[in-house]
Amino acid sequence: MQTTILICDDDPIVHESLRLYLTKEGMRLRSAFNGEDGLNIVKKEKPDLVLADVMMPQMTGLELCREIRKFSQVPIMMLTARGEEIDRILGLELGADDYIVKPFSPRELIARIKAVLRRTENHNQTETDSDATDSKKNKLINIGSLHLDLDRYTADYAGTPIEFTKKELDLLSFLCLHPNETFTREKLLEKVWGYEFGGQTRTVDTHIKQIRRKLSEFKVLFNLMTVHGIGYRIDMDKELQQ
Known part of the structure; x- marks a missing residue:
C-alpha cells in the first residue's frame, strides 16, 4: 500500500515543497493547515507518519502531539523555524519521534522519514512474527x-x-x-x-x-x-x- 504522510503546517510553501520531494518517493500526502484539522485527519485516515509544525493556529504542533499520543503511536516528526532547546525538549517529551529545524535539507528529511517508517514496519513485523521468541x-x-x-x-x-x-x-x-x-x-x-x-x-x-x-x-x-x-x-x- 502507498505510504501516507500528513503535513500539518500553516505555510502553503512548506506543503508545496514537501509535496514535490515526497511524491517523487512514491508517497501520498495529506495536508492540514492547523492542528485541529490535523488531529481529525489522524483519527479518520490513520496516516503512516505525521510532520507537524510547532507553531500553528488553533492548536500548536506540541498540543497536536499530546492529543495524538492519547490514542495513537503513529510516528511524529516536529518541524519548526525556531531552534530553542525548550521546543526540542517539549516535543520529544510529549512523544515526538524526531525534531528538525527549518530550513532543512529535503534529502535529510526524506532519509529520516524512511528510517522512521522502516523502524515502525520492523517493530510491527516482530510483534506478529510467531518465530520471534528470542x-x-x-x-x-x-x-x-x-x-x-x-x-x-x-x-x-x-x-x-x-x-x-x-x-x-x-x-x-x-x-x-x-x-x-x-x-x-x-x-x-x-x-x-x-x-x-x-x-x-x-x-x-x-x-x-x-x-x-x-x-x-x-x-x-x-x-x-x-x-x-x-x-x-x-x-x-x-x-x-x-
Missing part, C-alpha cells in the same frame, strides 16, 4: 527495582510509574541491554532511531538529558555515563546484567 526475551528488563516493559512501553521503579516517551524507553533499554559498552551518538542514531546521520546529533543528547532527569529521584543500580568526546554508556555490575 527477541521477546528482551521485552522485559529488570535491574533491581527498575522495570522496563517494551511490550507495553511502560516503566516503573518499585511500582512507581515513570513516564518515559517511546523513544526515551527505546534508548534506555538499548543501553541497558549493552551494559559497559560505549556508543557514539551516531551509532545510537543508527541503532535506536534507525538511520545513519552525519549531521546534528543533539537529538541523542536531549533524550539522555530527559532520561537522567526522570531517573534522578530513584536509586537505580547503574550509572548513565557521558564519555566525553565519544558518546554514552551504562556502567553496571556484572551480576545485574540481564
Whole structure:
C-alpha cells in the first residue's frame, strides 16, 4: 500500500515543497493547515507518519502531539523555524519521534522519514512474527527495582510509574541491554532511531538529558555515563546484567 504522510503546517510553501520531494518517493500526502484539522485527519485516515509544525493556529504542533499520543503511536516528526532547546525538549517529551529545524535539507528529511517508517514496519513485523521468541526475551528488563516493559512501553521503579516517551524507553533499554559498552551518538542514531546521520546529533543528547532527569529521584543500580568526546554508556555490575 502507498505510504501516507500528513503535513500539518500553516505555510502553503512548506506543503508545496514537501509535496514535490515526497511524491517523487512514491508517497501520498495529506495536508492540514492547523492542528485541529490535523488531529481529525489522524483519527479518520490513520496516516503512516505525521510532520507537524510547532507553531500553528488553533492548536500548536506540541498540543497536536499530546492529543495524538492519547490514542495513537503513529510516528511524529516536529518541524519548526525556531531552534530553542525548550521546543526540542517539549516535543520529544510529549512523544515526538524526531525534531528538525527549518530550513532543512529535503534529502535529510526524506532519509529520516524512511528510517522512521522502516523502524515502525520492523517493530510491527516482530510483534506478529510467531518465530520471534528470542527477541521477546528482551521485552522485559529488570535491574533491581527498575522495570522496563517494551511490550507495553511502560516503566516503573518499585511500582512507581515513570513516564518515559517511546523513544526515551527505546534508548534506555538499548543501553541497558549493552551494559559497559560505549556508543557514539551516531551509532545510537543508527541503532535506536534507525538511520545513519552525519549531521546534528543533539537529538541523542536531549533524550539522555530527559532520561537522567526522570531517573534522578530513584536509586537505580547503574550509572548513565557521558564519555566525553565519544558518546554514552551504562556502567553496571556484572551480576545485574540481564
